[in-house]
Amino acid sequence: MQKKLILIHLIFILSFYAASSQTHEVLISTNMGNIKVMLYNGTPEHAKNFMQLVNSGHFDGTLFYRVIKNFIIQGGSLDSRNAPPGKHIGYGVSTRIINSEFNPEYFHKRGALCAPRQPDDINVFKKSDVSQFYIISGRKYTNEELDILENSHNKPIEIELKNKYYVPRKEELARLKTTDPKAFNELLREIKNKIQVEYLSSDLKRFTNEQREVYTTIGGVPALDGEYTVFGEVIEGMDVVDKIANLKTDKNDRPLQDVKMDVRVLK
Secondary structure (H helix, E strand, O other): OHHHHHHHHHHHHHHHHHHHOOOEEEEEEEOOEEEEEEEOOOOHHHHHHHHHHHHOOOOOOOEEEEEEOOOEEEEOOHHHOOOOOOOOOOOOOOOOEEOOOOOOOOOOEOOEEEOOOOOHHHOOOOOEEOOOEEEEOOEOOOHHHHHHHHHHHHHHHHHHHHHHHOHHHHHHHHHHHHHOHHHHHHHHHHHHHHHHHHHHOOOOOOOOHHHHHHHHHOOEOHHHOOOOOEEEEEEEOHHHHHHHHOOOEOOOOOEOOOOEEEEEEOO
16 A cells, blocks of 8 residues: 555656646747747746736737847737837837846757847846747857957956956055065955956856857857846747848838737647
């Protein structure tokens, strides 16, 4: 009897983990073709909220209203539904804001499914608006370009820390350098340590070997990493993404040809 209970308990545990590790797939049907996406298990709140919106019909009849070649295609805003030609479309009247779920494993590679958000000045915690989404079309980068992106993000942090710790002690260091070399070295070492500790704990941009491999061979938009949550990826229909990304657009990046979508959960 006891062995039977243990076996039942084990089966329950295995079935629970199997269910929790199941990936969800969503079909985005458009008048230019179908795009199938897989939602990541590592961003559960985004997956849950996105599927709730899909099942409620939130995205049905909305447009891919913002298209930028070699960058992204963005859609889902409620104010894009039945929008007349030329209308400037942005955030709809109904949004669903949730906490970001940044995961170093998920980055803005070609085909990534991501959540837009409001700008930093009104959204300091980078919360996502899952009532819309965007898909990366992107382009390939060289390692030199990735180095430049890292440096352009990290250098201002270094300068800020030098202004915080080094500049206020600059005159004192200059005096000690001639009057007390030992004290000069100790103070300089203390300042450098403070700068290094805070620099290493800052929000630095450093591309992993995997990211560099993907960005240089497949492509993406590496500048967006750490800024927006990536919660899935395209598993079928990148040719459709490319067709949409290459459409002619107006001054607001809205395609001159409407791309309407219907979205449903496959599993």
